[in-house]
Amino acid sequence: MSKPQHAMQELFSQEALARRVAELGAQISADYAGRDLVLMVVLGGAFIFAADLCRKITLECSLDFVRVASYGAGLESAGAIRLVQPPSHRIAGRDLLLVEDIVDTGLTMQWLLHYFRNQQTASVRFCTLIDKTERRQTDLVADYAGFSCKEGFLVGYGLDFSEQYRNLPAIYTLLDAADHAASPNP
Ligand code: 5GP
Numbered sequence: 001m002s003k004p005q006h007a008m009q010e011l012f013s014q015e016a017l018a019r020r021v022a023e024l025g026a027q028i029s030a031d032y033a034g035r036d037l038v039l040m041v042v043l044g045g046a047f048i049f050a051a052d053l054c055r056k057i058t059l060e061c062s063l064d065f066v067r068v069a070s071y072g073a074g075l076e077s078a079g080a081i082r083l084v085q086p087p088s089h090r091i092a093g094r095d096l097l098l099v100e101d102i103v104d105t106g107l108t109m110q111w112l113l114h115y116f117r118n119q120q121t122a123s124v125r126f127c128t129l130i131d132k133t134e135r136r137q138t139d140l141v142a143d144y145a146g147f148s149c150k151e152g153f154l155v156g157y158g159l160d161f162s163e164q165y166r167n168l169p170a171i172y173t174l175l176d177a178a179d180h181a182a183s184p185n186p
Contacts, residue, residue, distance in 0.1 A: 004165065008155065008172035012147055017157060017170065020146045021049065024127065025056020028097065028144065035095045036122065037061035040087065042068065042112065045101030048158035048166070049129045049146075053099060064089050068108060081111040091121055097143075098126040101158055106138035113140075130154065130171070 012020075028037075039057075041050040043065050054063060067085035096116055103109050109126055116124045127144035134151040155161045156168030165172070 004168075006161065007175040009175060010170050011149065011152070011154060011173050012157075012171040014169045017146075018052070021052045021129075022056045024144055024146060025053055025058075028053075028127065029056075029058045032057075032059055032061070032095060032097070035059075036093070038089070038091060038094050038096050039063045040091075040096050040098045040116070041065045042098060042100045042108075043085065044166070045158045045160065046099050046129070049101055050099045053127070062089065064091070066112070068112065081108055083115065091116070091119055093120065093122050095122050096124045098124070100126060100128040102130040102132055102154065103128045103140065103142065103145075104132045104135055106136050106140040109140055110138045129157075 037057075037059060039050060039054055039061055041047065041063060044067065050063070054061070064087045065085065066083060066087055069082045069084050098109070098112055098116070100109060100112075103126075109128070113124055113126065125143035127146075128142050129146040131142050131145040131148045132151065132154075133148060152173040153161065154171050155165035155174055156171045158166055159171065160166045161174055
């Protein structure tokens with residue numbers, strides 16, 4: 001791959017990601033045995049994580065996709081959340097596992113949990129690849145978390161910076177994130 005335009009440092013290697021995603025898949029498979037599992041993937045950042053995770057789940061399950069608009073003009077969540085792509089399939093009576101790339105303030109996930117818990121689902125839990133703790137504004141505790149980190153703006157493995165870097169195979173910390181304005185998400 002050509003040299004990235006921004007300075008960045010590897011945080012989670014391809015190998016570490018693959019190992020951890022396999023562990024999460026095994027744990028989810030054990031926990032949801034006999035249930036009617038729907039992986040509800042939060043687009044766009046979670047698409048690579050979800051693609052890898054679902055192939056490590058050994059149960060029959062369905063996949064569905066939602067997209068929320070959650071960002072203001074900068075690198076921080078504005079807290080104003082809107083569902084711009086609702087689920088496409090029946091979810092009433094089913095066990096939903098939201099699959100998210102990263103939980104930062106927690107406002108997006110809190111909003112999603114509230115939304116789905118009002119849809120007559122059997123259960124709603126969430127799995128985040130990264131649990132980023134420093135700016136948390138809610139008391140959410142991830143049901144499944146791949147990695148924990150304190151701070152930083154991360155890119156790669158589905159995570160973007162202004163739609164760049166989603167295709168990097170590992171996860172990197174952008175070293176000069178504060179110097180750049182991110183475009184609204186999605
Ligand atoms: P929250 O509502 O928890 O503050 O934000 C969640 C969303 O913000 C994530 O789904 C993701 O789209 C975005 N986000 C938060 N932190 C990062 C980060 O470090 N890198 C990237 N690329 N997106 C982030």
